[in-house]
Amino acid sequence: xxxxxxxxxxxxxxxxxxxxxxxxxxxxxxxxxxxxxxxxxxxxxxxxxxxxxxxxxxxxxxxxxxxxxxxxxxxxxxxxxxxxxxxxxxxxxxxxxxxxxxxxxxxxxxxxxxxxxxxxxxxxxxxxxxxxxxxxxxxxxxxxxxxxxxxxxxxxxxxxxxxxxxxxxxxxxxxxxxxxxxxxxxxxxxxxxxxxxxxxxxxxxxxxxxxxxxxxxxxxxxxxxxxxxxxxxxxxxxxxxxxxxxxxxxxxxxxxxxxxxxxxxxxxxxxxxxxxxxxxxxxxxxxxxxxxxxxxxxxxxxxxxxxxxxxxxxxxxxxxxxxxxxxxxxxxxxxxxxxxxxxxxxxxxxxxxxxxxxxxxxxxxxxxxxxxxxxxxxxxxxxxxxxxxxxxxxxxxxxxxxxxxxxxxxxxxxxxxxxxxxxxxxxxxxxxxxxx
Amino acid sequence: xxxxxxxxxxxxxxxxxxxxxxxxxxxxxxxxxxxxxxxxxxxxxxxxxxxxxxxxxxxxxxxxxxxxxxxxxxxxxxxxxxxxxxxxxxxxxxxxxxxxxxxxxxxxxxxxxxxxxxxxxxxxxxxxxxxxxxxxxxxxxxxxxxxxxxx
Numbered sequence: 001x002x003x004x005x006x007x008x009x010x011x012x013x014x015x016x017x018x019x020x021x022x023x024x025x026x027x028x029x030x031x032x033x034x035x036x037x038x039x040x041x042x043x044x045x046x047x048x049x050x051x052x053x054x055x056x057x058x059x060x061x062x063x064x065x066x067x068x069x070x071x072x073x074x075x076x077x078x079x080x081x082x083x084x085x086x087x088x089x090x091x092x093x094x095x096x097x098x099x100x101x102x103x104x105x106x107x108x109x110x111x112x113x114x115x116x117x118x119x120x121x122x123x124x125x126x127x128x129x130x131x132x133x134x135x136x137x138x139x140x141x142x143x144x145x146x147x148x149x150x151x152x153x154x155x156x157x158x159x160x161x162x163x164x165x166x167x168x169x170x171x172x173x174x175x176x177x178x179x180x181x182x183x184x185x186x187x188x189x190x191x192x193x194x195x196x197x198x199x200x201x202x203x204x205x206x207x208x209x210x211x212x213x214x215x216x217x218x219x220x221x222x223x224x225x226x227x228x229x230x231x232x233x234x235x236x237x238x239x240x241x242x243x244x245x246x247x248x249x250x251x252x253x254x255x256x257x258x259x260x261x262x263x264x265x266x267x268x269x270x271x272x273x274x275x276x277x278x279x280x281x282x283x284x285x286x287x288x289x290x291x292x293x294x295x296x297x298x299x300x301x302x303x304x305x306x307x308x309x310x311x312x313x314x315x316x317x318x319x320x321x322x323x324x325x326x327x328x329x330x331x332x333x334x335x336x337x338x339x340x341x342x343x344x345x346x347x348x349x350x351x352x353x354x355x356x357x358x359x360x361x362x363x364x365x366x367x368x369x370x371x372x373x374x375x376x377x378x379x380x381x382x383x384x385x386x387x388x389x390x391x392x393x394x395x396x397x398x399x400x401x402x403x404x405x406x407x408x409x410x411x412x413x414x415x416x417x418x419x420x421x422x423x424x425x426x427x428x429x430x431x432x433x434x435x436x
Numbered sequence: 437x438x439x440x441x442x443x444x445x446x447x448x449x450x451x452x453x454x455x456x457x458x459x460x461x462x463x464x465x466x467x468x469x470x471x472x473x474x475x476x477x478x479x480x481x482x483x484x485x486x487x488x489x490x491x492x493x494x495x496x497x498x499x500x501x502x503x504x505x506x507x508x509x510x511x512x513x514x515x516x517x518x519x520x521x522x523x524x525x526x527x528x529x530x531x532x533x534x535x536x537x538x539x540x541x542x543x544x545x546x547x548x549x550x551x552x553x554x555x556x557x558x559x560x561x562x563x564x565x566x567x568x569x570x571x572x573x574x575x576x577x578x579x580x581x582x583x584x585x586x587x
Contacts, residue, residue, distance in 0.1 A: 375476075378444055378500050379500075380444075380495060380498070380499070380500035380501075383442075383444055383500035383501070383502050384442075384502055384504075385441075385442030385479070385481075385501075385502030385503070385504045386442075386504075387472050387474055387479040390444075390474065390477070390479070391474060412475075412476035412477075413444075413476060413477050414446050414476065414477065415444060415445065415446045415451070415477075415498070415499065415500065416498050416499070416500055417498045418446055
């Protein structure tokens with residue numbers, strides 16, 4: 001099988017050469033990081049005051065981990081390493097307890113990100129002759145713009161469809177003979193179920209590939225998507241703190257996700273002991289940026305769980321592979337590809353006097369899509385007896401949650417005292433989605 | 437003015453039963469009851485022999501219960517009996533928000549309970565039209581006598 005590659009010189013680079021590139025990138029990143037108030041202090045504590053203090057890749061181990069809490073504390077510009085006028089874009093997330101996080105990009109950063117995404121796309125065998133329908137959300141969410149620019153660079157015809165509006169998606173797929181899709185796995189299953197009701201036959205479509213990501217999924221789900229549509233589906237991994245999509249991607253052989261090691265240093269650690277995992281052992285992914293000027297991150301704890309795939313990929317790329325993601329080492333929930341922390345839901349409920357302090361978050365599947373239900377108790381003393389007031393309350397809470405977490409849940413009101421009490425270790429999240 | 441009791445009830449088996457058990461144990465008589473379904477919950481409206489006491493015992497057991505004024509009118513239990521009342525309301529542009537009725541003495545009289553925006557004004561109009569608005573005591577303990585319209 002021919003092995004297509006966007007940047008063969010880097011993608012097939014020998015390990016020793018790749019590690020030299022990593023060391024140079026790490027020193028450069030430390031130099032950038034030392035310009036930020038956050039890292040100047042953090043690195044000084046670790047005895048790193050100059051890029052030259054890093055003499056080998058293993059010196060990275062002396063640098064403390066960076067966490068999402070650090071990003072929140074540094075908001076808005078404690079981690080900005082360039083002059084503001086050099087920044088050309090930012091991506092921010094609402095985060096928990098109202099404290100957002102932000103990643104800034106210089107023009108060079110966006111160029112580097114786009115390059116990584118272009119590599120991912122070409123490694124799957126897609127190319128300039130393809131029509132690419134990007135079905136993920138554009139905007140602050142990095143999935144839409146990240147793939148968009150990568151696909152344009154490769155020379156694909158890009159349809160920036162964004163997420164939702166299934167009926168229009170189907171029409172676009174048909175009218176422009178889309179060959180490659182980008183979506184969450186659950187949305188693709190939903191889309192397939194909708195084809196029949198849209199009166200569109202698979203034979204009228206030109207689909208051949210799909211990029212799937214933003215939510216953990218099983219090998220069975222991938223096969224199901226491939227069989228239903230008669231296409232190849234490739235797993236994509238990324239997170240906004242590491243630009244977004246383009247961190248790791250499956251090549252045509254689908255034997256794990258090649259992580260671009262010239263752009264990131266990969267570590268896998270035990271999330272409890274924080275010690276490195278043995279090769280092949282499942283742990284938390286820790287990543288260090290090597291090319292990002294505006295917001296360098298050293299040893300960022302992603303909270304994503306995976307392991308390294310051993311051996312060599314038939315494609316011959318030297319960049320090591322991550323196994324598909326298996327979950328999180330924190331309580332973050334992924335609902336139809338959107339990241340949600342239970343504390344964000346709690347915040348909204350605690351600001352609503354008409355409901356009590358007990359609540360329950362339940363996630364299940366309705367068809368192929370995730371469904372979020374937030375169960376809360378009415379506060380007896382504020383009960384007026386008027387059901388219309390309650391219906392308004394239910395709608396108001398649902399709208400406030402949608403604004404906070406970008407997912408509109410089904411809000412349920414229940415009797416006082418019917419849900420688990422707020423003291424102690426009450427189990428507040430019930431995930432009824434099938435495990436994988 | 438007479439009052440009805442509203443109780444918030446989870447929409448699942450056994451919850452209504454919990455309400456009636458509490459009222460039984462407190463020796464409270466239920467004269468009429470209606471339940472509105474709102475998906476995950478329902479609101480039960482009850483006419484009981486002692487609304488204040490009923491509210492107290494239910495809230496002691498953790499229920500959300502509220503008292504609301506209700507306009508109760510005696511009507512004749514015969515074809516057109518309810519229409520007599522509703523025609524009065526329609527003539528004066530009074531909108532009925534929520535209502536229920538029950539027969540108190542078959543073939544003789546029935547009681548119509550309703551929520552309207554301005555209850556005292558509605559009560560005056562109904563009385564002026566020759567119908568009889570029931571007092572709290574009459575409503576809670578029955579026997580309102582013959583409807584005014586039949587006199």
